[in-house]
Amino acid sequence: MILAISGKGGVGKTTIAAVAARALARDGSRRSLIVDADPAGGLAMALGMKPGRTLNDVRKELIHEVKEGARDERDLAVSIDYLLAEALTERGNLALLSIGRPEDAGCYCKVNVILKDAIKGLAARFDETVVDAEAGIEQVNRKVLGSVDYVLLVADTSMKAVRTAETISAVGATMAPGAGFGLLVNRVTDEGQVEQVRAATDLEVVGWVPEDPTVRRFDEEELSFLDLPDCPASDAIDAVLASIL
Amino acid sequence: MKALIEEWSGEGRLRTLEPGASPWPRGYSLVLQEDTGLELGNPSGASLSILAWGEPSEVCDGRVSLVGPDVAEAGGGSIPFGQVVLVGGEFDNEYDSFRDIRDAVYDTHLDGFSVRTLPSRQTVWCRVSTEAREGGFSLADLGAALIEELKTVEPVSCAEVLFVTSERDDVERLAEPARGAQRVIEAMMKMYQEANFDCETCEYKEVCDSVMDLKKIRDRLAGTIPPSPLREGRGGGE
Numbered sequence: 001m002i003l004a005i006s007g008k009g010g011v012g013k014t015t016i017a018a019v020a021a022r023a024l025a026r027d028g029s030r031r032s033l034i035v036d037a038d039p040a041g042g043l044a045m046a047l048g049m050k051p052g053r054t055l056n057d058v059r060k061e062l063i064h065e066v067k068e069g070a071r072d073e074r075d076l077a078v079s080i081d082y083l084l085a086e087a088l089t090e091r092g093n094l095a096l097l098s099i100g101r102p103e104d105a106g107c108y109c110k111v112n113v114i115l116k117d118a119i120k121g122l123a124a125r126f127d128e129t130v131v132d133a134e135a136g137i138e139q140v141n142r143k144v145l146g147s148v149d150y151v152l153l154v155a156d157t158s159m160k161a162v163r164t165a166e167t168i169s170a171v172g173a174t175m176a177p178g179a180g181f182g183l184l185v186n187r188v189t190d191e192g193q194v195e196q197v198r199a200a201t202d203l204e205v206v207g208w209v210p211e212d213p214t215v216r217r218f219d220e221e222e223l224s225f226l227d228l229p230d231c232p233a234s235d236a237i238d239a240v241l242a243s244i245l
Numbered sequence: 246m247k248a249l250i251e252e253w254s255g256e257g258r259l260r261t262l263e264p265g266a267s268p269w270p271r272g273y274s275l276v277l278q279e280d281t282g283l284e285l286g287n288p289s290g291a292s293l294s295i296l297a298w299g300e301p302s303e304v305c306d307g308r309v310s311l312v313g314p315d316v317a318e319a320g321g322g323s324i325p326f327g328q329v330v331l332v333g334g335e336f337d338n339e340y341d342s343f344r345d346i347r348d349a350v351y352d353t354h355l356d357g358f359s360v361r362t363l364p365s366r367q368t369v370w371c372r373v374s375t376e377a378r379e380g381g382f383s384l385a386d387l388g389a390a391l392i393e394e395l396k397t398v399e400p401v402s403c404a405e406v407l408f409v410t411s412e413r414d415d416v417e418r419l420a421e422p423a424r425g426a427q428r429v430i431e432a433m434m435k436m437y438q439e440a441n442f443d444c445e446t447c448e449y450k451e452v453c454d455s456v457m458d459l460k461k462i463r464d465r466l467a468g469t470i471p472p473s474p475l476r477e478g479r480g481g482g483e
């Protein structure tokens with residue numbers, strides 16, 4: 001199953017992806033690919049995992065090989081398998097892949113196409129894939145979410161964040177027709193806020209996460225969320241994930 | 246290559262592996278670090294893969310030889326890895342045959358064993374799962390599977406495989422023959438991928454001229470293959 005976590009900037013996507021990774025690490029039985037699809041690369045840090053090479057490094061190397069002209073498609077396909085494996089940072093049953101910042105070196109459709117197929121193929125070999133998507137609808141537009149099974153839309157209690165979630169869901173539904181969509185309301189300080197969101201949107205609210213000082217502390221002190229103790233936020237996120245994954 | 250094999254053999258370091266009782270099951274496995282019983286040819290260590298083809302008389306059909314420890318004998322962790330595949334046969338169309346032979350190597354996947362290849366660096370990176378290692382997986386199984394797959398390629402009449410797992414220096418001694426094999430392959434690939442027959446500007450001219458087969462291919466190809474869309478406007482194929 002491929003789960004993408006999407007939503008407006010700053011609403012808690014990375015936090016939720018990190019807690020999801022923690023749940024999968026604790027369970028230990030399912031091999032999980034964690035994709036940090038935000039060029040800023042916050043998820044690796046939240047997990048205390050040092051990203052090695054990024055997908056963008058892989059892309060650059062492939063472009064170089066295409067330019068050299070001494071490789072055919074099959075060679076490129078095996079090369080990308082190797083380079084992707086090299087780019088994974090592993091910890092137990094988790095493997096982290098960071099997208100990195102794309103510096104555009106022109107259009108290399110051939111490379112982008114095999115790269116996309118290779119990531120799909122890589123995800124298919126894992127039991128679960130969790131993607132911390134870039135803020136906003138940029139990646140939805142770029143069809144990055146094309147093969148996603150479920151999009152967990154995150155919003156804080158602001159209407160602006162809820163509207164962004166709606167836009168992502170509308171665009172995403174056309175990109176990934178088979179995917180499920182659900183809204184997770186984050187940083188709730190009063191349950192009435194959840195009711196307000198429910199009343200204001202047609203999106204299915206699949207859960208809510210309380211504002212939690214333990215989460216804030218782990219973020220401020222740059223501690224690994226894999227070591228996060230059980231707290232109200234993690235309990236809430238675990239419950240939502242259990243119903244999705 | 247031949248001299249190196251003779252040297253290792255003379256020192257008593259090269260041995261022929263006995264084939265397993267039955268072929269190791271095929272399967273495509275992703276082996277994570279935590280499930281790895283033995284890693285061979287990690288990118289940060291020594292790793293070399295050579296594919297060479299030639300006269301059947303130079304190939305000892307079916308032989309799998311090893312310099313260094315086999316999977317069960319290695320202490321675990323990560324060890325250097327060299328893989329030399331030699332095939333013999335009648336190759337009328339060298340390019341097609343080469344690609345079929347290469348694909349046969351790429352298509353060899355065994356259960357509990359992950360293998361990744363980076364052609365440009367000529368490296369091969371493998372992981373044997375703890376389960377496969379405990380189940381008796383041997384390089385003899387890998388060699389046998391490679392040979393079996395290679396024999397499905399029409400013009401291949403014989404194949405043999407040599408593995409080197411002993412130490413970095415031994416694997417690095419394969420570098421020179423590897424470079425030779427690589428230059429030939431790249432020159433051939435480039436010819437087809439780019440359709441560049443302008444020998445004055447081609448960096449592979451020297452290789453091409455020194456290898457009879459490549460000259461043959463070049464002459465046959467010149468003018469018959471349209472330039473690849475990727476390279477349009479560069480190189481030239483008129």
Ligand SMILES: Nc1ncnc2c1ncn2[C@@H]1O[C@H](COP(=O)(O)OP(=O)(O)OP(=O)(O)O)[C@@H](O)[C@H]1O
Pocket residue numbers: 008009010011012013014015016038042134135186187188209210211212213215216219220233
């Ligand atoms: N449930 C929560 N309780 C307390 N603080 C939270 C909670 N969820 C998120 N935060 C805090 O909110 C801030 C933003 O969270 P996070 O970085 O996860 O958001 P994001 O959506 O990934 O942001 P960006 O769009 O910049 O990537 C962080 O400081 C984080 O610690």
Ligand SMILES: [Mg+2]
Pocket residue numbers: 013014015038042043
């Ligand atoms: Mg983030």
